[in-house]
Amino acid sequence: MSRIKLSTEKVVLIADLVGMSVFAAEGALSAISAHFNLMGVMAIAFITALGGGIIRDLLLGVAPPAALTDRRYASLTFVIGLLTFIFFTLLQKIPTDLILLIDAAGLSFFVVAGVEKAILFRVWPFVAVLLGTVTGVGGGVIRDLLLGRAPLALQTDNYASSVFFAAAVVLIGRRLGLSDGAAGLIGGLTCFTLRLVAILFGWHSLKI
């Protein structure tokens, strides 16, 4: 039992780190495009990846937030910011749709982790869904503010609503008696599928 539990935790951790890395690289790319300096690029990488989780933690009363107490998080995002800065011309060639796809995967991991953490604090389910959404979307929104552009997640296609629905699915799955892992898996797949459909069919006019 204990060995299986450890494995689940490891899966969640790896998922979390993968999602984080994707978001950090995306943030760094957009900061370089906006002519930020190296420190600015690393700061945006950090904020894009960890901003949502930091807001969630502060709202839950967790201070210092996990983003600052877990040594892997901050250092990982700074290293990714640096690597993106160095290999910018290379990374720039990645097609937009592939980036959107990787982003969808990262997002799916993030929303599940966000809801799970909110549930641990026994907040009202609707608030848990909100905090899960904030975890997934918050970092990108702060990045957009710092880059001086409207927050894409709140403006275009189904980005925020995919996160919201996925968070709700995790909650409902648990209520229906699913295991934590199963509920998380279905929630993550919901998020990924909704984003995938929007990317494939170019649902930019579907503003929900």
Add this chain to the structure above:
Amino acid sequence: MSRIKLSTEKVVLIADLVGMSVFAAEGALSAISAHFNLMGVMAIAFITALGGGIIRDLLLGVAPPAALTDRRYASLTFVIGLLTFIFFTLLQKIPTDLILLIDAAGLSFFVVAGVEKAILFRVWPFVAVLLGTVTGVGGGVIRDLLLGRAPLALQTDNYASSVFFAAAVVLIGRRLGLSDGAAGLIGGLTCFTLRLVAILFGWHSLKI
């Protein structure tokens, strides 16, 4: 006595919910005008109505903030965001001056509630006034940031100063021995009157 106290609390609660609803609808209207998606509109409704209170609570060390622990608050703002989204064409026809008037009323309730809460935490009076101002103005400022425009409350006419003076009036009233209710009422009326004068006389050049 107890019955009267309950009534006062009910009045404050109703006032708070009315102010919140007004701010949520205003936020939703501006988010729709800025082409936000449905989730974005609901998020802006939530933030406009509750952002100021959330900042105040976090600064006072209250986490999770009341906006997340009281079930009425978050759900009310999301429902109002949804309704505003549905009835947008209808609501759009409301004349600007009427919106400003309703906003002034909402603002007056908010600043009083903000000061009262700060006083409960026994902070320095000047800081209580500041936190009252933040409660009234903060949500609108975050909304303006997310919509990519300069914060109106800090830029035009007497918006922020009306809130500041009203908050000061509440504090001074209590110092002079007025009851909580009377001090709150006079403070609220001060805010409403200052805003009313600015709206009626078009004091947009009076930058205080």
Add this chain to the structure above:
Amino acid sequence: MSRIKLSTEKVVLIADLVGMSVFAAEGALSAISAHFNLMGVMAIAFITALGGGIIRDLLLGVAPPAALTDRRYASLTFVIGLLTFIFFTLLQKIPTDLILLIDAAGLSFFVVAGVEKAILFRVWPFVAVLLGTVTGVGGGVIRDLLLGRAPLALQTDNYASSVFFAAAVVLIGRRLGLSDGAAGLIGGLTCFTLRLVAILFGWHSLKI
């Protein structure tokens, strides 16, 4: 011994208040240029000077933050905001390079104070450096957001990196066995020198 310790504390306090005053005046000047009203100008003065410290305190779990519990801080920034508003035409004549120089001095004090506070909370050294950087740069970034412009500290020349390196120097100095005062002094001088070089040689293209 106790007398010397007191003196050190007084030096830190004076340094802190000087840095704060410089930042508050700078913030007020840019808010007036952006046509903010008087309350907006005072708010921007407050946020520019104390925003970085407030973020650091909230991230460390210190609420209410020092900016609100120490009566000198909030009142000083508001008075400076008011004075800047009154003497704007006079202050506008100060040459840009002198402002940059005074800013460099203020920044140097701020970053040292920020790191020292983070160290007190026994966070991981890298996080202490990050929090020191946030203390120095955070207020200016929020000001830039509220004024609707890209955050200069993250975009141009060596602003953020000067702060980051200086914060690292303080940490490394202490590890090497230097006294708190000596490590702080060397760190502050590092920040000031790096900024001075950038200002004198116009290193605006050196984006690190």
